[in-house]
Amino acid sequence: MRIVAVTACSTGIAHTYMAAEQLVKTARHLGHQIKVETQGAMGIENELSREDINTAELVIFAADIAVQNRERFANMKIVEVAVQDAIKNPAALFSRLAE
Amino acid sequence: MRSRIPPPCSAAWPNESPAPAMIAIDFAFPLVNGLHARPASLMQEACLPFAAACRFCNLRNGQRADVRSILELVASDTAAQDACRLEISGADEKKAGRALRAFLRQDLPRADDNLPPPASATVQAAWLPPVFQHDAARVLPGRALAAGIGSARALVLQKTRMVPLGFASGKKDAKKELRLFQDACREMEAELRSQAAAAKNATAAAIMKAHLAMISDPGFRKRISGLISKKKTTAAEAIAKTTATFSRTLRSSPSAYLRERAGDLEDIADRLYEKLYGQSTPYSPRTAPGAHVVVAASLPPSALLSLDRRRLHGLVLGDVGLTSHTAILARAFDIPTVALPAPAIKEISEGEELTVDGQRGLVCREPGPALKRYYKAERSKLQRQGLQLARLKGQQAQSADGCRIEIAANIGGAKELAGAWRHGAEAIGLFRTETLFLERDTPPDEDEQFAAYRQAVISAKDRPVIIRTLDIGGDKPLPYLSLPQEENPNLGCRAVRFYSEQQDLIKCQLRAILRAARHGNLKAMVPMVSAVEEVRLLRRLLAEAGAELRERKIPHAENIEVGIMVETPAAAFFLDRLSPEATFFSIGSNDLLQYFMAVDRGNAKLKDLFDPLHPAFLRLLFQVAAEAKKAGRWLGLCGEMAGDPAFLPLLLGLGLDELSMASGQIPKVKARLRQLKSDECRQLLQRAMQCSSPGEVHEMLRDFNDQPVEAEVVAPELIRLDSTSRNAGEAIKELCDLMELGGRVHDSKALEEAVWRREQQFATDLGFGFALPHGKATTVKSCTIAFLRPRRPIRWSGKNSAPVRAVLLIAIPAAAKGQEHLKLIARLSRRLMHEDFREELLSLRDTDGVLAALRQCLRES
Numbered sequence: 001m002r003i004v005a006v007t008a009c010s011t012g013i014a015h016t017y018m019a020a021e022q023l024v025k026t027a028r029h030l031g032h033q034i035k036v037e038t039q040g041a042m043g044i045e046n047e048l049s050r051e052d053i054n055t056a057e058l059v060i061f062a063a064d065i066a067v068q069n070r071e072r073f074a075n076m077k078i079v080e081v082a083v084q085d086a087i088k089n090p091a092a093l094f095s096r097l098a099e
Numbered sequence: 100m101r102s103r104i105p106p107p108c109s110a111a112w113p114n115e116s117p118a119p120a121m122i123a124i125d126f127a128f129p130l131v132n133g134l135h136a137r138p139a140s141l142m143q144e145a146c147l148p149f150a151a152a153c154r155f156c157n158l159r160n161g162q163r164a165d166v167r168s169i170l171e172l173v174a175s176d177t178a179a180q181d182a183c184r185l186e187i188s189g190a191d192e193k194k195a196g197r198a199l200r201a202f203l204r205q206d207l208p209r210a211d212d213n214l215p216p217p218a219s220a221t222v223q224a225a226w227l228p229p230v231f232q233h234d235a236a237r238v239l240p241g242r243a244l245a246a247g248i249g250s251a252r253a254l255v256l257q258k259t260r261m262v263p264l265g266f267a268s269g270k271k272d273a274k275k276e277l278r279l280f281q282d283a284c285r286e287m288e289a290e291l292r293s294q295a296a297a298a299k300n301a302t303a304a305a306i307m308k309a310h311l312a313m314i315s316d317p318g319f320r321k322r323i324s325g326l327i328s329k330k331k332t333t334a335a336e337a338i339a340k341t342t343a344t345f346s347r348t349l350r351s352s353p354s355a356y357l358r359e360r361a362g363d364l365e366d367i368a369d370r371l372y373e374k375l376y377g378q379s380t381p382y383s384p385r386t387a388p389g390a391h392v393v394v395a396a397s398l399p400p401s402a403l404l405s406l407d408r409r410r411l412h413g414l415v416l417g418d419v420g421l422t423s424h425t426a427i428l429a430r431a432f433d434i435p436t437v438a439l440p441a442p443a444i445k446e447i448s449e450g451e452e453l454t455v456d457g458q459r460g461l462v463c464r465e466p467g468p469a470l471k472r473y474y475k476a477e478r479s480k481l482q483r484q485g486l487q488l489a490r491l492k493g494q495q496a497q498s499a500d501g502c503r504i505e506i507a508a509n510i511g512g513a514k515e516l517a518g519a520w521r522h523g524a525e526a527i528g529l530f531r532t533e534t535l536f537l538e539r540d541t542p543p544d545e546d547e548q549f550a551a552y553r554q555a556v557i558s559a560k561d562r563p564v565i566i567r568t569l570d571i572g573g574d575k576p577l578p579y580l581s582l583p584q585e586e587n588p589n590l591g592c593r594a595v596r597f598y599s600e601q602q603d604l605i606k607c608q609l610r611a612i613l614r615a616a617r618h619g620n621l622k623a624m625v626p627m628v629s630a631v632e633e634v635r636l637l638r639r640l641l642a643e644a645g646a647e648l649r650e651r652k653i654p655h656a657e658n659i660e661v662g663i664m665v666e667t668p669a670a671a672f673f674l675d676r677l678s679p680e681a682t683f684f685s686i687g688s689n690d691l692l693q694y695f696m697a698v699d700r701g702n703a704k705l706k707d708l709f710d711p712l713h714p715a716f717l718r719l720l721f722q723v724a725a726e727a728k729k730a731g732r733w734l735g736l737c738g739e740m741a742g743d744p745a746f747l748p749l750l751l752g753l754g755l756d757e758l759s760m761a762s763g764q765i766p767k768v769k770a771r772l773r774q775l776k777s778d779e780c781r782q783l784l785q786r787a788m789q790c791s792s793p794g795e796v797h798e799m800l801r802d803f804n805d806q807p808v809e810a811e812v813v814a815p816e817l818i819r820l821d822s823t824s825r826n827a828g829e830a831i832k833e834l835c836d837l838m839e840l841g842g843r844v845h846d847s848k849a850l851e852e853a854v855w856r857r858e859q860q861f862a863t864d865l866g867f868g869f870a871l872p873h874g875k876a877t878t879v880k881s882c883t884i885a886f887l888r889p890r891r892p893i894r895w896s897g898k899n900s901a902p903v904r905a906v907l908l909i910a911i912p913a914a915a916k917g918q919e920h921l922k923l924i925a926r927l928s929r930r931l932m933h934e935d936f937r938e939e940l941l942s943l944r945d946t947d948g949v950l951a952a953l954r955q956c957l958r959e960s
Contacts, residue, residue: 016925018931041911
């Protein structure tokens with residue numbers, strides 16, 4: 001599966017990146033393709049391109065605050081979770097995606 | 100400050116008509132704390148030698164005062180920058196006018212130089228860590244008056260204020276009553292004088308002297324005497340009424356400092372009652388077995404002094420301000436002290452166990468085991484901080500990149516030496532010798548001066564001592580010097596300019612200097628130089644002084660270094676010609692600024708122009724520094740701007756060799772210096788010199804000073820394996836304390852608060868045996884990670900949470916501009932998602948290993 005994701009926690013210092021790393025690690029382990037954009041204290045990094053978004057089958061938001069430029073994902077299937085859920089229990093998140 | 104005859108000030112002190120002023124001096128009150136007891140007593144001293152009547156008038160509020168009455172001065176309610184006027188009339192008014200003008204310009208602005216900073220222990224306990232919340236009922240919030248933590252049983256002192264009834268003499272005999280009152284005053288004066296002389300603590304002595312000044316105050320005495328002799332009241336009633344009048348004025352003052360002086364007056368009144376009526380002191384020192392914390396709604400300074408301080412572990416006071424003498428004494432004696440509101444203080448009963456928290460401004464009653472552990476940790480932090488400060492005191496002053504600047508003290512006499520060394524001075528950069536010559540009928544002789552200078556070099560133990568030769572002129576009249584009266588003494592025959600007429604006086608000083616120079620590293624410095632001949636004259640006098648000593652076979656140094664004060668623009672542009680005559684230069688920035696800007700520094704209307712950050716003045720300083728370097732001469736700066744840590748980046752940018760300042764400023768300046776990099780400061784100075792106004796420079800400097808400090812994200816002192824912390828609260832406190840001890844945050848309490856506010860959104864233990872608390876706050880100086888491994892796993896967020904075996908605390912400055920550090924933190928956060936890295940951090944045996952693992956992770960890209 002091709003997945004795009006955005007992570008964003010309230011301070012943007014640590015959890016944004018922990019969640020991003022966890023998503024990448026778990027997705028690869030499960031054989032998915034994933035690209036994760038971080039919206040943290042350093043602003044937007046690893047920004048998702050139009051092509052990334054157009055070719056993705058699924059969107060994950062692991063965010064505790066409003067995701068910026070959300071309109072990019074109009075009409076797409078979005079799974080939204082809290083940042084800590086993505087960090088603590090990524091396996092559960094991905095099994096939900098499979099459904 | 101020009102003399103003129105203005106209409107006399109209209110408002111008058113009750114029952115007195117305004118005296119027609121013959122000489123009037125207008126000035127803006129220069130001290131931030133207003134006209135409190137210390138400057139008032141200096142003003143009183145300044146006018147004592149003269150017969151002329153001296154009146155003070157605050158033009159803002161119309162209050163008038165006799166300058167000989169400290170109480171009336173203090174009660175004039177004068178705040179910083181109030182427009183004020185001195186009116187002087189009488190036989191020697193011209194002489195008095197000159198002396199007072201000099202006093203207002205030179206001495207008054209320095210009166211508060213060594214006042215302890217009032218803001219140091221004022222943090223209001225708005226937010227408290229969770230450990231306090233469990234025990235909330237036992238925690239009484241108040242205000243910190245003196246820092247530190249003290250625990251012991253409560254000893255409650257109670258006092259009932261009462262005014263004795265009846266005549267002290269037993270019957271209505273005004274004459275006898277008056278005599279008894281005057282006897283009591285004299286007796287008290289004698290007592291205070293001997294107590295002040297015997298006091299081992301300088302602050303205690305100063306407070307005794309302030310009380311002495313109050314009891315000797317003519318305004319205070321005259322009113323009481325008047326009531327006794329004219330209104331035929333009892334002595335007690337007269338004292339009570341007068342005290343009440345002055346207290347009322349003091350208490351209604353907008354200045355907290357003045358309000359608190361009312362307590363001093365009441366203390367004096369109580370002691371007078373005791374003398375007159377034999378009533379026992381309301382606070383006879385009570386003995387209590389063992390250590391105790393004294394609890395008292397009000398505690399006069401005399402009562403604090405009578406307590407046994409060895410057993411006094413803390414003070415809980417009523418509504419007392421930070422600048423009350425009792426609070427000042429408590430700080431001087433390092434007694435943790437907290438002020439509580441009246442209802443709270445009544446709750447405390449004798450024998451209760453109390454912890455006085457002078458850090459957060461709290462009192463804890465019967466603290467439970469968790470709070471006890473908290474305070475144990477807090478005490479150990481304070482102890483380590485004390486050790487660190489002691490170490491810093493002995494360290495060489497240098498910038499972060501190793502650029503060395505000598506940090507020296509300005510002193511006015513041998514009495515100030517001990518304070519200078521205590522604050523960590525590396526030299527005496529300016530010994531003002533005028534004080535030896537003032538307020539006396541004959542000049543100090545060679546031996547007297549020798550004794551003072553020798554004391555300075557001996558106490559300096561090889562550290563340099565720079566003695567400024569006599570800096571006096573027509574504005575500071577000395578009875579034994581017939582200096583001509585001048586229209587404009589500041590531009591007249593002052594300092595080196597009168598040396599040729601007073602060669603004997605100067606040679607006497609130089610002989611004393613040469614004799615003292617045998618005992619250490621002594622140098623002489625000539626003030627107010629604007630021509631080469633002036634320095635040559637001094638060198639000739641120095642040679643003659645040496646020859647005279649040789650003839651008299653008195654041991655002395657053959658030669659000493661002679662330096663030049665750069666305080667006239669002429670000298671500033673003439674260093675190349677002056678340097679063959681001197682081995683060093685020191686910029687007297689106050690006078691240089693005044694002469695360069697053509698602004699009288701006492702003139703309130705022009706105070707915006709008297710700004711050392713004027714870009715033109717910075718250019719001048721830059722020019723002086725460049726010329727000194729070209730000539731290969733050592734260059735110092737000994738004006739007011741040297742002691743302001745905010746100005747330090749610009750001064751470091753100048754590449755000076757030395758900064759000399761009021762002793763109290765030294766620790767702050769040294770600490771700031773260690774954070775600065777000389778190349779950045781040089782660039783800053785270049786930019787500042789290109790600004791168009793002082794305001795722009797101030798803004799640029801503010802931005803620069805607010806920048807986070809550069810430091811590595813991890814450091815060995817920020818890693819603690821084998822921690823005894825038992826829960827999240829203890830671990831967070833321990834890590835925040837490590838940050839403060841490591842110099843990464845100004846105030847660990849503010850970081851702790853930021854971390855907890857984050858933690859309360861959701862706990863940062865993420866289920867891998869790791870917790871990652873973090874916070875962003877202005878108190879953080881640089882992006883930092885601290886690491887801790889508890890001995891036993893911690894249940895971070897409640898009984899059912901997974902055990903935490905390692906805690907990484909991340910601190911981010913609120914104004915984090917550079918992204919570099921944030922990137923490092925992001926990288927570390929990502930790495931923590933990998934088990935191999937976590938295993939490494941959990942299993943490595945020593946600090947070095949953990950440090951290496953963290954560093955490696957931060958380096959990887």
